[in-house]
Amino acid sequence: MTQLFEHQLAALAHPDLLVRATAAHDGGPGPRTFADLAALRRAQPVEKVRKSEKDLTDTERSRLVGAFTVLNQSGDFGKLVAIHADMGHHQHRMTNAPDDLGARRFLPWHRVFVNVLETALQRIHSDVTVPYWDWTADQQVPDWLSGVLPTVVVPGAMGGVIRVTRSPGSQQDLRRRTAKLDEVMRSGDFMSFVDGLEHIHDLIHDWVGATMSDLSTAAADPLFFLHHANVDRLWWTWHVTHQNENPPLTGDDAVMDPWRVTEPTTRDIGNFHYSYR
Numbered sequence: 001m002t003q004l005f006e007h008q009l010a011a012l013a014h015p016d017l018l019v020r021a022t023a024a025h026d027g028g029p030g031p032r033t034f035a036d037l038a039a040l041r042r043a044q045p046v047e048k049v050r051k052s053e054k055d056l057t058d059t060e061r062s063r064l065v066g067a068f069t070v071l072n073q074s075g076d077f078g079k080l081v082a083i084h085a086d087m088g089h090h091q092h093r094m095t096n097a098p099d100d101l102g103a104r105r106f107l108p109w110h111r112v113f114v115n116v117l118e119t120a121l122q123r124i125h126s127d128v129t130v131p132y133w134d135w136t137a138d139q140q141v142p143d144w145l146s147g148v149l150p151t152v153v154v155p156g157a158m159g160g161v162i163r164v165t166r167s168p169g170s171q172q173d174l175r176r177r178t179a180k181l182d183e184v185m186r187s188g189d190f191m192s193f194v195d196g197l198e199h200i201h202d203l204i205h206d207w208v209g210a211t212m213s214d215l216s217t218a219a220a221d222p223l224f225f226l227h228h229a230n231v232d233r234l235w236w237t238w239h240v241t242h243q244n245e246n247p248p249l250t251g252d253d254a255v256m257d258p259w260r261v262t263e264p265t266t267r268d269i270g271n272f273h274y275s276y277r
């Protein structure tokens with residue numbers, strides 16, 4: 001024991017190590033206090049990769065389903081479902097007006113919403129991310145999710161108990177509903193892009209049917225978040241080549257209530273520390 005201890009001391013006394021050990025304290029950028037360390041860690045959160053649900057391992061799938069279950073049992077999942085059910089947040093197109101507020105908020109609002117859910121899941125298991133359901137590649141309800149049909153208690157005046165069900169259409173029908181996606185991805189301006197994408201998104205909610213087809217219950221289906229991660233991924237893909245095309249929002253309209261995130265923050269997914277693969 002003593003020998004080992006002395007060996008370690010000798011290693012620590014190595015001039016090279018001593019130089020490196022003191023360098024950060026000589027007015028350099030290194031942390032000086034434990035508060036500095038904490039701030040440093042906060043400033044460099046781990047990047048989380050959102051993968052296709054097809055590419056998740058069995059472990060990743062059961063981890064995700066487990067985290068959903070714990071979040072649901074805590075009541076926090078139901079609170080998120082209640083937030084999405086409140087159309088007062090103007091998060092979907094409500095009128096045919098070209099400049100409809102909900103249409104302008106649809107993408108940034110749901111980006112924040114999925115991120116809030118993902119962060120809540122990560123508090124339960126730090127390795128969880130929300131995978132995306134690429135409905136052009138996996139033209140069915142992902143088979144590993146087909147048995148995941150939770151019962152969700154939603155608080156509030158409009159709340160209640162939601163027993164998640166689905167009544168998906170055929171594969172051919174799903175293909176037909178997504179047929180215009182390539183055209184949408186070629187849109188030149190933000191409003192054309194979001195109008196096309198929100199429309200396809202609506203058609204997929206309807207294709208899944210039952211819980212997913214009703215605005216007041218949709219977010220109770222875990223599949224909702226995989227669907228919206230895909231919508232978010234498509235927005236991110238399009239935005240890479242259309243950096244100057246962003247939702248026209250100012251003042252309170254740009255605040256993604258009930259959160260305080262504003263629209264400019266939502267333009268870069270790096271601000272939320274996730275990426276797509």
Ligand SMILES: [Cu+2]
Pocket residue numbers: 201205228
């Ligand atoms: Cu949706």
